[in-house]
Amino acid sequence: MSYHFNDIEAKWQDYWAKHQTFKALNHSDKPKFYVLDMFPYPSGAGLHVGHPLGYIASDIYARYKRHKGFNVLHPQGYDSFGLPAEQYAIQTGQHPAITTEANIKTYRKQLDQIGFSFDWSREVRTSDPKYYKWTQWIFIQLFNSWYHKTSDKAEAIETLISVFESEGNAHVKAACDDSIEVFSAAEWREFSTVKQQKILLKYRLTFLSETEVNWCPTLGTVLANDEIVNGVSERGGHPVVRKKMMQWSMRITAYAQRLLDGLAKIDWPQPLKDSQTYWIGRSEGAMVKFSILNNGLENSKLKTQNSKLFIEVFTTRPDTIFGVSFMTLAPEHELVSKITTPEQKAEVEAYVKATSKRSELERMADVKSVSGVFTGAYVAHPFTDKKIPIWVGDYVLAGYGTGAVMAVPCGDQRDYDFAKHFNLEIPNIFKDVNIDSEAFTDKDNTVISNSDFLNDLPYKKAMKRIIFEIEQRGFGNGKVNYRLRDAVFSRQRYWGEPFPVYYQNGLPQMIDPKYLPIVLPEVENYLPTNDGKPPLGNATNWAWDIEKSTVVNNKLINNKTVFPLELNTMPGWAGSSQYFNRYMDSHNSEALFSKDAVNYWREVDLYIGGSEHATGHLLYSRFWQKFMFDIGLVPTDEYAKKLINQGMIIGTSAFVYRVEGENKFISKGLLAHFKVQAIHADVSFVNASDELDLEAFKNWRPEYKDAIFIKETDGTFKVGREVEKMSKSKYNVVNPDQICEEYGADSLRLFEMFLGPLEQAKPWNTAGITGVHSFLKKLWKLYHLGADGAFYVSDNQATNEEYKTLHKTIKKVEEDIENFSFNTSVSTFMIAVNELTVLKCNKRTILEPLAILIEPYAPHIAEELWQKLGHYESISTANFPLFDPKYLVESSKVYPISFNGKMKFTLELPLDLTKEAIEKAVMAHEKTQQNLQGRIPKNIIIVPGKIVNIVG
């Protein structure tokens, strides 16, 4: 009987489903292990061969851990809210839920075909009301919390209210909006409820505020910073502009330091940690206030104001404060219009208007050119009282620090360029440094001069001293600043989680959690409304009746008990920020998860997914986890102990070359003689030797039907190849289905692993798949003997040589899996099977452990063998075999170490590994004897299966 992989694979996939082989229980005598994949967005195109790469790796690890005696949780689900389904709905009117459901079916079929050991009983879908009920629930918890900097954690908002009632807000240390007025307890009690609510909103962990957002007019929605790539939207590449809007935000900045500190305790790839560190962007420095001078400001508003006006700046180099020769404000800075003198007014206004018109993209493309304008106003230097001019320049960003900088041209290249361009003073405050051509930015070699009390101090000492002086004299204070912004949480889309929020007197109110979920309403039209409201503005049934506690028709809004519901929906990352916890107890309708479940599974032990989520999902989910930890929901404040980024599988596109202006195609080898245009051809028309199937290509498009093809001299027509991202539009997508049908799921799994190191990006190329496929056939043949190929295994005792092969394999495969070097284990299997084939070994004592070793990689063929060996239980719970060192040492070599000249040689050791035997072998070796000069070796270091060192 030959290897009918299709039958075998279908049989075992059915078996696993029917017996719920991989269903994990929330209690066990075994230790737990949680292996998680980043759940997919079910797109209309289905899975391509790149998607399963990480899933295969995690599946190998999960299956391996089961053999190692762990109770393994290995769930899967769908991140099923998202833009493509919505855009499809806009174009076709098809409800996104229907599209999504259909796509999920396809995904499930494709995933099942590969033979993953997922526990599907725990499946979650972010667009399922039973799931997003809990996304809404967490939103409410965030709304009802504030961040207490003293205890360094989130606390219930009631604790803040009681502080306000007893002592006002003067001494409250909270992460909150900067623009909070100070009030006493008495004042607080006098405030109207509306005012109190407005104040509290500035403290809550999710809050509504007028924010400058990234608005994408084409998509009709706002985007988070991580959804913008090179100044255009990540999806679709549409332009993005800045715009002020009333938006929900998440106060992630409260957690900036903890998000940074937490990186130290998790085993995540360094590049990913680096990019999170950079994204959070901690920098230490000082806030300094520069008083604005009134002289020359006749008739200005300034004179009439009592309060002293000042410009506050953040600087990481307060030590260079004596080098300040001008100030620069961002064009958007609120003081710009207030301080500009009448003479400069026209020029400044023109400049501000011009910069606001420039898109992000233009501003970025044009980093080099210097532009700015003088406001006519001055500040006083806090230490020297010198008059310092105030400029406006677009190299200063409104969103970072205070939107204003103290310019030190000698110590900052941008300030330097600005000063040179506008011919401003460049005082030198560095000892023995030439600043004729560029600024000096080398902190470590800085010695300050021309700076009063800072003279002759190196950088670090100068920093300490100046911050002390600034604080002493009341000019400012030392400060840690973060680049991280609060995360905008509103999207003007239909296909997302609705907020559990209604508005009363213009203030947001949370719906009582017991009435959740608030289900997404039906709409006729998925586009924004004519008056510019988000798509939910089209819903007729979208108002909240507080008496009936139910969603009702908008027409009832005039009733006293009915209020409008929030029209925005939550962003894509809302649903993915806690799904890993929900899997622990995904059917719980009483709670997000039970205490028992979360205390049992605790956190993810291994998380596999792409690095593209570094500053999105992987940062937001850490933030939510920390919040959930603070309010006592989860036992750990980091949810994934170890994370691995699988590399992307890139497509290999095929090109045909058409003569310009003619319907004539030229084979790759003959291009030199023609002027051609390259056109993508579908990769399925091309074989492994780059030959194009002309018939298939002609039938692809009507215009190719009658095309002329100029072939190579050998009669073939060759295409050009190029490595590009896999995409429908490049016709280079390869689906796993084709591979499964042609070679089987086990071949696909082995091949994807064999392709190269897991974490490395690599182009898809099926050329080598015959290698792993013929390996499986050889394995099959090992125990299907004779002309009829009947199953036959021998019960004879295995020889030492056979055991050697087996134990070598056990050791290597175990090491490889622990190190995530899945590619090299595939080689190890091939060597083992080749050796056993040569030995004609079909012995049960060898095949049984071999089946267990191979099962994580090729589970179907392993189950089949296991069953044929007479086992009635699935192989998945069989114990991983232990290797025995005594079978390994034979292959070891000896390297004597000597210090007199070059010498290196090897020696095979005997199987019998007593010290005497080794000494005897060493001394018997002619060269060794020479080099050791008759001495008996003192130390013999034996590492089974490795090198043996003998120190003379």
Add this chain to the structure above:
RNA sequence: GCUCGAGUGGUGGAAUGGUAGACACGCUGGACUUAAAAUCCAGUGAGCUGUAAGGUUCGUAUGGGUUCAAGUCCCAUCUCGAGUACCA
């Protein structure tokens, strides 16, 4: 520009500081076959040498260094890739 990662045969890629190129693809030759496919066997880094078995030199981007021993560790340079982008 900054940060991180990587440069090994015709190709994908192996090598706890210890026989570089495992394993696979491809290629060449052979067996089986009327033939092809499939399968099996042998060879395959480069050069020199030998009738042959073999011998020998050079080889892991480049130049230095540490070491008895370097693809691996250190320094510098070049190239490629990823992330990031005026962050004061």
